[in-house]
Amino acid sequence: MSIIGEEPLPPGALEVETLGMTMRFGAFTALDDVSIRVAPGSFHALLGENGAGKSTLVKCIMGFYHATSGELLVGGREARIADPRHAHAMGLGMVYQHFTLVPSLTVAENLVISRKDAPAVIDWGKERAGLDAFMQSMPFRVPLDQTVARLAAGEKQKLEILKQLYLGRRFLILDEPTSVLTPDEADEVLGHVRALCEAGEISVLMITHKFREVTAFADEVSVLRRGKLVGQGKVADLTHAQMAAMMIGAEKDTTPAPRSGTTGAPVLEIDGIRALDRSGLKEIDIRSLTVRAGEIVGIAGISGNGQMELMEVLTGQRPLMAGAIKVEGAPYSATRAEAQRLAVRYLPEEPLRNACAGRMSVIENIAFRSFDRKGDSPRFWTSGKEMRARGTELIAAFKVKVAAPDGPIAALSGGNVQRAVLARELTGAVRLLVISNPCFGLDFSAVAEIRARIMAARNAGTAVLLMSEDLDEVMELSDRIVVMSEGRISYEVTAAQASLAEIGHHMGGHA
Numbered sequence: 001m002s003i004i005g006e007e008p009l010p011p012g013a014l015e016v017e018t019l020g021m022t023m024r025f026g027a028f029t030a031l032d033d034v035s036i037r038v039a040p041g042s043f044h045a046l047l048g049e050n051g052a053g054k055s056t057l058v059k060c061i062m063g064f065y066h067a068t069s070g071e072l073l074v075g076g077r078e079a080r081i082a083d084p085r086h087a088h089a090m091g092l093g094m095v096y097q098h099f100t101l102v103p104s105l106t107v108a109e110n111l112v113i114s115r116k117d118a119p120a121v122i123d124w125g126k127e128r129a130g131l132d133a134f135m136q137s138m139p140f141r142v143p144l145d146q147t148v149a150r151l152a153a154g155e156k157q158k159l160e161i162l163k164q165l166y167l168g169r170r171f172l173i174l175d176e177p178t179s180v181l182t183p184d185e186a187d188e189v190l191g192h193v194r195a196l197c198e199a200g201e202i203s204v205l206m207i208t209h210k211f212r213e214v215t216a217f218a219d220e221v222s223v224l225r226r227g228k229l230v231g232q233g234k235v236a237d238l239t240h241a242q243m244a245a246m247m248i249g250a251e252k253d254t255t256p257a258p259r260s261g262t263t264g265a266p267v268l269e270i271d272g273i274r275a276l277d278r279s280g281l282k283e284i285d286i287r288s289l290t291v292r293a294g295e296i297v298g299i300a301g302i303s304g305n306g307q308m309e310l311m312e313v314l315t316g317q318r319p320l321m322a323g324a325i326k327v328e329g330a331p332y333s334a335t336r337a338e339a340q341r342l343a344v345r346y347l348p349e350e351p352l353r354n355a356c357a358g359r360m361s362v363i364e365n366i367a368f369r370s371f372d373r374k375g376d377s378p379r380f381w382t383s384g385k386e387m388r389a390r391g392t393e394l395i396a397a398f399k400v401k402v403a404a405p406d407g408p409i410a411a412l413s414g415g416n417v418q419r420a421v422l423a424r425e426l427t428g429a430v431r432l433l434v435i436s437n438p439c440f441g442l443d444f445s446a447v448a449e450i451r452a453r454i455m456a457a458r459n460a461g462t463a464v465l466l467m468s469e470d471l472d473e474v475m476e477l478s479d480r481i482v483v484m485s486e487g488r489i490s491y492e493v494t495a496a497q498a499s500l501a502e503i504g505h506h507m508g509g510h511a
Contacts, residue, residue: 013041013203014075014091014171016061021070023056030056032227033070038171038220041200043193045214045235046207047247048224049302049471054207057224058173061205062094063087074171088116093169095160097176097304098279103149107142107159111166134166140192153281154185161193165202174206176304178213190217209302209507211240223247244504248471263479264293266329267432267463273323277309277487283321284309284487291432296454296464298478298495300471302507306487307467308349311436314465315346327432340369342432345425349436352417358410362402363391365409366424398423399449415450422453433457436467451477471503483507 016038023031031053038044048054060067063081072079074090081087084094101110112118112127128144135141142151142159151159157177164172174193178186194217196202208214214221214235222232223246231246270289277284284306291297301307312318314325316334325332327342338344348354356365364371367387392405400419402412409420418438425433438454439447454477458464468474474481481498483491483506491506493499 012170012200013197015040015073016092016171016203016205017073018057018061019071019073021057021060021072022068023053023060023065024068030227031060031067034224034227034229036222036229036232038203038205040203041197042219043197043204043206043217045218045221046205046224047209047214047221047243049209049247049469051226051469052224052247053227054224055175056227058094058175058205058207061087062092062173088167088169091168091170092173093164093167093171094173095157095164095175095177099148099156099160101148101156101159101163104147106145106147107151108144110148110159111163114163114167135162138162138165139195140188152185153279154189157185157189158192161189165196170201171203172205174204174208176207176209178208178210186213187216193217211243211505214243215240225249240505241501244507245501248500248504248507263295264461266290267293267327268434268465269326269329271324271326273313273325274321275309275313275318276321277306282487284313286310286323286489289482289489291463291465293431293463294458294461295479296458296466296477298474298481299465299467299484300474300481300503300507301467301469301484303469305484307436307469307484309487310484311348311434311467314434315348343429344432344434345369345430347418347421347425347433347435347438351421352410352414355421356409356417359408361406362395362400362409362412362420363388363405366391366394366420369424369427394423394427395420398453418450422450426453426457430457430462433462433464434467435464437469438466439468439470439473471500471507475500 018034018036021031021034022029034053034057036044036046036057046054046057056065059065061072061081063083063086072081074092079090081090102113105113108128108131111131112122131144135144140158142155142162148156148159161172177189190213193204197204206218218235220232221235221238221243223230223243225247268289268291270286272288273286274283276282289297299307299310309318313320314334327338327344330342332338332342332344334344346355352358364387367390370390371387388405395402395405398419400412400423401416409417412420433454435454438450451473454464454466466474466477475495475498478495481493481495481503482489483503485506491503493502
């Protein structure tokens with residue numbers, strides 16, 4: 001087998017293949033013996049849940065990571081890629097999920113400055129002639145004189161792809177390329193990409209979670225689960241149900257967490273809420289969602305389908321465009337006073353960043369909910385002695401492992417930060433608990449304890465809204481499961497009737 005550099009790569013679309021690619025981060029194996037071949041001129045889809053290893057694989061291909069073991073072949077020859085610039089020099093390019101364009105510059109300016117050989121003084125007459133000729137050779141075009149800020153989302157995504165082609169890339173990795181596009185825009189962009197593959201100009205590896213797009217545009221599909229390659233084949237030979245089964249895994253017996261008590265009256269009621277998503281281009285639109293006392297409603301969905309925005313709406317961090325939220329029948333806009341009065345508590349994703357002041361002490365962070373109150377009444381001074389006594393008591397009760405209670409909370413491990421925030425949020429009467437990915441990145445013992453705390457709150461009559469990208473967690477803890485896809489609730493089922501395959505089907509956007 002020759003090594004790239006000994007002889008030139010063949011012209012046209014590139015073949016790229018990983019052989020036994022493995023990537024370890026300490027004791028954690030993110031990618032385990034993965035072999036995938038993207039044939040020249042093919043449109044290859046890469047499926048998998050969050051954390052399945054998709055991003056790790058493409059980062060190894062592009063030189064962001066150096067694989068622990070395994071090989072990468074480009075054009076049938078061994079490639080030792082030092083960094084992304086080296087990957088670019090070999091004709092490999094990547095179109096990221098979020099735009100990398102300069103909004104204030106024109107399309108022409110964005111293209112020219114992206115070149116490694118862009119001159120310090122640009123001869124725009126010469127460059128414009130070259131750009132016109134390039135655009136004439138493309139199956140789709142974007143107006144060269146328009147500033148990027150004035151382009152529609154679909155045009156921006158086209159420009160990201162055109163930029164890679166302009167730079168001579170012959171193998172493209174597309175990372176969720178339609179996440180900020182409407183369905184019509186997505187079909188148009190992917191249709192153009194498919195045409196370029198069929199013409200033999202490029203090969204494509206597309207990370208996606210949308211089965212419809214896989215079926216409509218891809219030739220072959222590979223599926224990763226927990227770092228391993230668990231299935232692949234020609235798209236024409238696979239159904240959506242088969243792809244979902246590979247992505248989610250086989251049905252298995254899940255021992256439900258112990259439950260007691262009965263479901264009570266509605267606590268959280270969401271009615272027709274609309275809000276812009278993180279891109280500012282699309283909306284989340286929740287027609288109706290109710291969570292009752294003594295019930296856990298689990299929201300399943302692949303990252304980027306509106307869960308983060310819903311959490312931000314419920315915590316008052318994202319404004320509503322329409323609709324209403326009620327807690328215990330009263331209008332709710334997530335002010336601190338409302339949260340105190342209605343006993344609403346939160347455990348957001350990445351609590352050290354979203355629910356803590358990292359440089360303040362563990363005791364101070366635990367006291368955030370109550371430092372200015374004595375019982376149910378506000379007060380005008382803070383008792384350091386009371387705060388310390390109460391904080392020390394909760395640290396012990398929730399088994400928060402700290403070197404010193406007065407030390408910064410940022411010094412704690414992830415699991416102990418979670419325990420500290422739960423100590424704060426679950427103390428006292430709690431009518432509504434809103435949680436996002438509570439066990440992400442934690443070890444087994446921390447996961448078991450935190451899930452037990454959530455179930456204990458539910459059994460005590462708390463209404464719990466659980467958003468999690470861990471489908472096993474949703475299945476284990478929830479009384480009722482809803483699926484979010486494209487910013488909307490696309491499916492609802494009781495836990496007793498839930499099927500992993502059916503939930504995976506709807507997570508992939510196929511109703």
